[in-house]
Structures are given as C-alpha cells and as structure tokens.
Amino acid sequence: MKPGLVYGDFHVLTSAQIEQIESWAKENGITDVYFSVKPEDIPYMEYWMNQNPTFLLYKDSQKTPENTLELSEDPDLREGNFEALPVRLRGILIERGLYREECAHRLLKPKRYAHVESMTDLAVTLAKIHGADLNKTRIAGLFHDCTKALPDEKNLTLMRLCAPEYLSRSKEVYHQYTGPFYLKFVLGYTDKEVLEAIRHHTDGDDEGLLSKILYLADKLDPSRGYDVTDMIDLAKKDLDAAVKKERELQLEYLRKKGIIA
C-alpha cells in the first residue's frame, strides 16, 4: 500500500482535476489517495469517493504520506461556471449554496439579476411567514428566470423538447417551461417542489405552497417599480387571497392589452 495526500485550498474538485489526481497517483504508484477536506466540504468529496473506491478521507491523526499533491479551486467555478463539473455535482452545489448566487448571476443579464435578488428576498420573507422551506425558496427564486437570457433559438429548441404542447403560447412564458428543464438536466437540481414552482411562476395556477410564494414574489417584486404595498401586505396575511387577487389583476391586464378575450 502506497498512500498519497491531496490537499489545498478547494471546496470541490472538477472532472479535470480528478483526472490530474488519477494520473499523479498512477505515475507515483500510489494505491490509496487520501484527501484532506474541511468537514463542510465532505459532501462534494463524497461524490468523487463514490466514483473511485481508492479515494479516502484523510484524518489528522494519520502520518502525512510522502507523496503530496496541492490543488486549488478552479477559478471558473468561483465565478459560477459549473461546466467543468458532472451534472450531479452541480446539483449538490446548488442544494448546498456553494457558488449558487454566482451561477444564477452568470445565467442572467444584470437587470434581470437585480429583479431575481429582490424577488428572492420577498419570497424568503413570505416563506418565513407561511412556513415554506427557506433553502428551496431561495433556489426557486434565484433560478426562476434562469433561461430568460438564452437566445430565442435555444429557448425554442428546449421548448420543443420539454413542452411542445405549449409552443403556441407567447414567447414570454416559454421560460416557465424551459427553466425547470434546464435546472434539472443541465444544472442537476431535481427537487420536485422547486421545479413545479418555477414551472407555474408566470401563470400562478399551482396549489403548492412554494408555487404560490414564487408567483406572488415575482409579480410583487418591489424593484419592478409599481406601488404594491397593499398586495404585499395581503400576501403576508393571506396567501390564497393574494394569489386570487393577483390572478384577477393579471387577467384584467391581459384582456385590456387584447392578449386574451
């Protein structure tokens, strides 16, 4: 048995870094690769340990092996670019909140991200009052418009894949269908409640608690610039009444604009 130690300033390792570790181990005849990982980062390492049984956690009491490899965090990751990670690991980062804001930010134009931040704050306020899961609420808020900045062409391709029956609807609502699809299959985040909430956020036609919160927070986002104080107060007091009222206002607006009869 020949041990080697991987250590350094990283939370999570990319596929390319794992390949680097594997060839380092091979070149040096290392049979057991130990990783020195902070306790909070163990879930990211567990993913790789499941893939490779020769990867082991290093305990402080053990003697430091002669062979060591120092690594640091992939700089692209710090900026929210998850492309170098396997899809499942991307989902774990989103779930645990590592570089999550950066990832959401990277997908959107600056103005849209300002809306995302402000509506997420409102969604979390409502979630605290009405007892929804705060982490899921944050994820739903941060990623609810995640496909909004994709080129029309790409949104159309995704629409054909995930919701061809709604292709005849306005392009404005495509992202409520393509968003959860992208979050699940590209970003590896699979929580059903969050995906459902995003799937209904422009229509407000879902009964789930998180769906109602996301719908209202999106519509009543203070950064949109309308006076929505009364509606926000109502949403804090009575979520169902606020959804009903907001949907009526939405239908009235669409009728006035001639979008629906």
Ligand SMILES: [Fe+2]
């Ligand atoms: Fe939206």
Ligand SMILES: [Fe+2]
């Ligand atoms: Fe939005």
